[in-house]
Amino acid sequence: MKKILTLSLAALICFSAAAQSKDETKPEGFLFTTVEEHPITSVKNQASTGTCWCFAALSFFESEAIRQGYKSDIDLSEMFVVSNAYVDKAIKYIRVDGHLNYAQGSSFGDVLCVLKQYGIVPNSVMPGLNYGTERHMHGELAAGLKGYVDGILKNPNRKLSTAWIPGLKGILSAYLGPIPEKFQYEGKEYTPKSYMESLGINLDDYVDLVSWTHLPYYEEHPVEVGDNWRWERAYNLPLDELMAVMYYAIENGFTFAWASDVSETGFTRDGIGIVPDMDAIRKKTEEVGSDQAHWVGADPGTGRPVFKAPVPEIEVTAELRQQGYEEKTTTDDHGMHIFGLAQDQNGTNYFMVKNSWGENSKYKGIWYVSENYVKYKTMDIMVHKEAIPREIRRKLRIK
Secondary structure: OHHHHHHHHHHHHHHHHHOOOOOOOOOOOOOOEEEEEOOOOOOOEOOEOOOHHHHHHHHHHHHHHHHOOOOOOOOEOHHHHHHHHHHHHHHHHHHOOOOOOOOOOOOHHHHHHHHHHHOOOEOOOOOOOOOOOOOOEOHHHHHHHHHHHHHHHOOOOOOOOOOHHHHHHHHHHHHHOOOOOOEEEOOEEEOHHHHHHHOOOOHHHEEEEEOOOOOOOOOEEEOOOOOOOOOOEEEEOOHHHHHHHHHHHHHOOOOEEEEEOOOOOOEOOOOEEOOEOHHHHHHHHHHHOOOHHHOEEEOOOOOOEEEOOOOOEOOOOHHHHHHHHHOOOOOOOEEEEEEEEEEOOOOOEEEEEEOOEOOOOOOOOEEEEEHHHHHHHEEEEEEEHHHOOHHHHHHHOOO
């Protein structure tokens, strides 16, 4: 499906470059009006790491702390979570004889488990940059950890020693810094657990939601992606009810963590996420009598199509999104944080998304993602249970 869409776009771009425009009036581009937005912390940069899951979930919990009255500036340490998660993942990797994805990816549920079990620290206490760069760069770390645990997995002594876990922690400490037992912050002494408690967040109030047609609705199931190494569970909802939760959350003061597929052509690198209907775009071009290039161009650096203004989008159904999941054209690519709603000049709804790719983009690290894109490419969301409408909560038996 992706290959066909890409080829169609390339053909349209080539056609538009050669076509003579009958109407030189260019569309005005994307114009967004904010409908609702809630406080977020500053945009971070995961840089050369596969830790979007952690950046997104901690951004979400930072907003949750603010929503629940935390008054100080808040910037939680992603690398505290990553370091603890790597140890837990290694222990399970050995227990299941290596039948587990020991890599950089993970899930929102992983973050929740670390916060519950180990607590958290401010980013200033553990920034995780102990290896000679100013930006996160985990290729060497990930390769070294994988080699280490695979060596342990071979079990050359025929019995695991008591040294292998401290050895693993030593590698993580060298790269990301030691896990602090106690630390001073804003004139107070904390442990990671006591600092977590100071944020005023009840971690038992958070749930994951998915929408897949191959699973019974209103029941919990493991999130079926390779990065969910903890085998965390999520409630399965019909698509219209999952969307209802998202709208209800934003309209009632909540934000949520959003896992999605961002490899689609319509998810640009400059702050837009749409699912273009290329047949409708072609028809619109013919009706308006103007050059296709007014709506669709190409990035000179990457060659990827660039959508210059709102275009017709594919209507998304539960069957269509399930097809993408089954055919592996929808995969668990990226985690982000949804914090608001906006509309374009045509009245189309967009979710406002905080990304973790830094501020070097048109909207300074914020993406505007259409309702249809969210319908089509959502893998799962993490949300406060009170952000779920009461009638849906009742069906899920969530109190």
